Amino acid sequence: MSEQVAAPPRPAAPEPRRGRRFDADWIRRNGVYVALVVLLAINVVITDNFVSEGTLRLQLIQVTPVLIVALGMALVIGTEGIDLSVGAVMAIAAALIPLYIGYGTAVAIGMAVLAGGISGALAGTLVGRIGVQPIIATLGIMVAGRGLANLFGGEIKSIRDPGIVALGSESLLGVPYVVLIAAAVAASVWFLVRRSTFGRELVAIGGNKRAAELAGLPVRRVLTTTYVICGLLAALAGVLLAARSQASDPTKVGLLVELSAITAVVIGGTPLSGGQVRIAGTIAGALLMQLITATLIFHDIPDSTAQIAQAVIVVAAVYVQLGRRKAKS
Amino acid sequence: MVTPTDTARPPSTGTATVLETEGVTKSFGGVQALRGVDFHLAEGEIHALVGENGAGKSTLIKVLTGVHRPDEGSVRFAGREVEFHRPAEAQRAGISTIYQEVNLVPLLSVARNIFLGREPRTRFGLVDTAAMNRRAAELAGSLGVDIDVTEDLGRLGLGAQQMVALARAMSVDSRVVIMDEPTSSLEAREVATLFEVARNLAGRGVGLVFVSHRLDELWELCDRVTVLRDGQLVHAGPMAELDRVNLVAHMLGREVADVVRGGTTEFGDTHRRDREPVLAVTGLDVRKRLHDVAFTVRPGEVVGLGGLLGSGRSETVKAVYGALPVRAGTVSVDGRPVRANSVRHALRSGVALLSEDRKAEGIVPDLSVRDNIALAVLPRFSRAGLVAERRIDALVDTFVRRLRIKAAGPHQKVRELSGGNQQKVLMARWLCTEPRVFLLDEPTRGIDVGAKAEVQALIDELAEQGLAVVLISSEMDELVEGADRIVVLRDGTVERELSGELLTSAALLAALAGAGAGSEEHDDE
Secondary structure, three states, X not given: OOOOOOOOOOOOOOOOOOOHHHOXXXXXXXXXXXXXXXXXXXXXXXXXXXXXXXXXXXXXXXXXXXXXXXXXXXXXXXXXXXXXXXXXXXXXXXXXXXXXHHHOHHHHHHHHHHHHHHHHHHHXXXXXXXXXXXXHHHHHHHHHXXXXXXXXXXXXXXXXXXXXXXXXXXXXXXXXXXXXXXXXXXXXXXXXXHHEHHHHXXXXXXXXXXXXXXXXXXXXXXXXXXXXXXXXXXXXXXXXXXXHHOEEOOOOOOOOXXXXXXXXXXXXXXXXXXXXXXXXHHXXXXXXXXXXXXXXXXOOOOHHHHHHHHHHHHHHHHHHHHHHHHXXX | OOOOOOOOXXXXXXXOEEEEEEEEEEEXXXXXXXXXXXXXXXXXXXXXXEOOOOOOHHXXXXXXXXXXXXXXXEEEEOOEEEOOOOHHHHHHHOEEEEEOOOOOOOOOEHHHHHOOOOOOEOOOOOEOHHHHHHHHHHHHHHOOOOOOOOOEHHHOOHHHHHHHHHHHHHHOOOOEEEEEOOOXXXXXXXXXXXXXXXXXXHHOOOEEEEEOOOHHHHHHHOOEEEEEEOOEEEEEEEHHHOOHHHHHHHHHOXXXXXXXXXXXXXXXOOOOOOOOOOEEEEEEEEOOOEEEEEEEEOOOOEEEEEOOOOOOHHHHHHHHOOOOOOOEEEEEEOOEEXXXXXXXXXXXXXXXXXXXXXXXXXXXXXXXXXXXXXXXHOOOOXXXXXXXXXXXXXXXXXXXXXXXXXXXXXXXXXXXOOHHHHHHHHHHHHHHOOOOEEEEEOOOOOOOHHHHHHHHHHHHHHHHOOOEEEEEOOOHHHHHHHOOEEEEEEOOEEEEEEEHHHOOHHHHHHHHHOOOOOOHHHOOO
C-alpha cells in the first residue's frame, strides 16, 4: 500500500482533468464554498429581489436550526459516529416548552435543553461505554424519542410566552437573536475543536480509536461527552424553532433534520470515516442546503423536488469522499 | 541461504499425490507473497506447512482453496490441472478448509451444520430430520466423536465445533482437508481428540494439510513437512528426519552452523545491570494465551523477549501494559503495583508500549506529526481543558531533532511519512511520557535499513540513560545483540532465560525450538 499522497496511476480512475491542484481532495475540501458562491451568483441573476435585506435575513433565520444541529453532528461524525436522534430530540425540546412555560421562560428552556442532554448522555453511554454501533443506538433513540415527544405534546400547541416569542422574533442591532445564537454556537464549537484538549482527543479517537486507547486517552468519556453536546445542541435548535414558529408540533418539529445535518457536514468536507471536523465547511454546507431549497421555492418548484435535490447532493458528496479514499489505498 | 532439500519429490510411501502445486508465484501490489513454490500432498498423509509471519503459508492455502489464483505456476488436484475461481468450487471438488474460527452456523444443530446445503429430503421436499440426525450420528461415531447431533452447534466447545467441521468435510467426501491453526484455541484434551480424528481421516486416504504454531504438534501428528520463508520453499521432507533446531533454523533462515555473533546491528555492548529491578512481572496469566509468565527488568537493561509466532511475546507486553485482559498475575514498577487492565494506570506508572502494529494501533494517519507525538501526553499537557500549545511545541521540537524525524514540518500529516519516520514519531510519542519502562514490540519491522540502524542505536542510548527496555524482535541478530538477557517464551510460558555466555544465536535457536541449551544437535560449532 502506498503511503504517498500522490496516488499511483490507476487505470480504473482517471486523473481529474484539471490537474493535481484541483484533484478530488481539493474538491472535497473546497467544493462546498465554490458551490455556495456559484449558487449565490445564479440567484443574483435569476431570482427577483434576491439581493435584499429581507431575503438574506430570512435565509439566515431559516438555516439556524439545521446549522446548530449540524455543528453537533460534525463533532459526532468526527468520532466516526453518527447521531440519528437529533430530530426527535428537537421535537422533545419543542414539546417541553409549552409544558413548562408556566414556571417561567428560563425554566422551560432549561428543561428542554436538559432533555437534550439526557438523550445525548443515553446515546453516549450506549456508544461509548457499552459499545453499541452509533447508527443502531441513535436509531433506537430516534424512534423512542419521537414517541416521547408525542406523549409530551400530543397536538400542536401555540406558545405565547413573551420571552420565548421575543427570542424567536426580535433582533439585537439588526441581527436576529437566533442568528446571533447560531453564530455563538459555531464559534464555541470551533474553539472546542481547535483549542481544547477535548477537541484534540475527539479528533484522535475518530482517526484511530485503538491508538487513542493505547495512548491512554479517556476514550469513553470523550465519546459520551460528544453525544451529550450533540443532544444539547439539537435541543437548543428545537427551542429556537419553537420560538420562531411560536408553536410546537411534536409530529413535525425536526422531521428529517438528521438528514439535512449529515448532508451539511458531509458536503462541508468532514469525512464520515472520522478523524476530522470542519466547522467552516459545515456552516457553508448548511447554508448551501438552505439556499438550494430556497432557490427551488423561489421558482415555484415543489418541496418534494427539493428533497430529491438534497438526496442527489448527499450521494454526490459521499461519492467524492469515497473516490478520495480509493485513490489513497 | 538454505538450499531446498528433497524438494519436488512425491512422498516415498508410494501413494499417489492428491494435491500439488508447481512453481506457484503470487504477488500483491508489488509484494511477492509466493515465489515459485512447489508443494506436494499425498493421499493419506498429514502434511505440516510451516513458516513464520509473512512466509506465505496463508497465501499458499488460499491458492490451494481457490481464494487466490496464482500469477504463475499450476495447481494439480487428483491428477488434473485445476483452476478454481471460487472457494466453493474447490470445496465441491473435494478440498475442505477448517479454520481456527469455525465458519459454521452456531444457531443450527450439529446435524444441520454437517449437512448444510445438502440436507436429506423427504418425498415432499422437506428436510428429513430423522434421516439427517441418524446419518450425522453415524458420521460422528465413525470419527470417534461423542456428541449429541441435535444440539445447537453454538453450545458446543470450540474443539467439538471443529470436529463437526471435520465431520462435514468427511460427509462431502473431501479428498483434501486443510486445517489452518485448528488447535490454537483448544484445550489439550480437545487437541488429542482432534488429532485422533485427523489420523482417522488420513487412514481413509484423505490428505491433510496441518498448520500450527505449536511445534510439538507437528512431530506428534505429521508425516511430512514443507517449510516456507519469504514466499519461497526452503525445505520439504519427512517430518521425522528433521529435528527441532533444524526446523526453526529453516523457518528463521539460519544455518545452524553459521550462527555467529556480532556486527550486523547497531547495538553496542552490555549495559549495566547492578541495580534493583524497575519492572517486575509475576504469574501473568491471559486466557488461552499466557500462563505464569514472570520476569524482571533492571534500569538500563534491555531484556529481549524471544519466541516464535504464537509464543505469546506480544501478548506479554500488552498484558503488562494493561491492554489485554489479565486473569492473574502482578506487574510492578519500582516496587509499586500497576493496576491490571488499565492502560492509563500503566502509563502513569511509567510504562510505555510501542505496539507491533504501527498502522492499526499506532499512528493516527490524518493527524500531524506534532499531534501524533503529543497524543499520549495530551491529558498531562492541558490546563483548564485547554492544550498547552507552546509547551507541546517545545517538546515536539526537541524530539523531532533528537530522533532526526524527517518531515516537511511538525504540521505535516503523519500518513505522508515513510515507515521509518512514522516509527520514530511513535517512539517520540512514548518518550514524551518519560517512561521508566519501555516495551518495544518489533520496533524495526518494516522500516528501511537506515531508520532501522537509527532505532537500534536509540534503544541502546535509552538503556544507557537508565531506561528499562523490553525488546521483542523476530530477527535473531537484533535480539541477541540488542538484549542483555533474553527471556524465551514458548506456548505462552517462559521456556528459558538466556544470559551471559548463553546469549548466542545458537542457544537462542535451541531454546526457540525447545531443545536443550547447547545440546548435541549442533556440536559442530
